[in-house]
Amino acid sequence: MRDSSPKMLLYVEPQLQPTRAPVLDGLTRKMTAAFRAGRPEGRASYGIHVCRCGAESSNRDFILPSGLTTNSLCVHYLAHHRAEVPPSELEKVARLDQGEVRPRKTELSGARWSTGIPRWWEFWR
Ligand SMILES: [Zn+2]
Incomplete structure (x- = not known):
């Protein structure tokens, strides 16, 4: 964890593949719903987050409706690096209350679908 602040969510740095x-599961789907409801921070951050596996975040952090700040790898970490997400972060995710939605492939790989331009094949997913 780079920052364990209660206002930051899922700034993890996985070490494993x-x-x-x-x-x-429900946690990944909750995170996806809250992430879609979030808004990008006004200014671009200092850079992007790159996961060990090569997944890249966007260059902005996002503010969730609950006030937590997260990055666009939040869904990726939960879906592909669950074993390395600390219990404290899972508890924060469990408290998100924007419903549940199944993530798209782009969201699983660190992109925020609703702010990107969907590629043609995504319309049929
Ligand atoms: Zn990764």
């Missing part, structure tokens, strides 16, 4: 199959 990602699991090939994503974990798509």
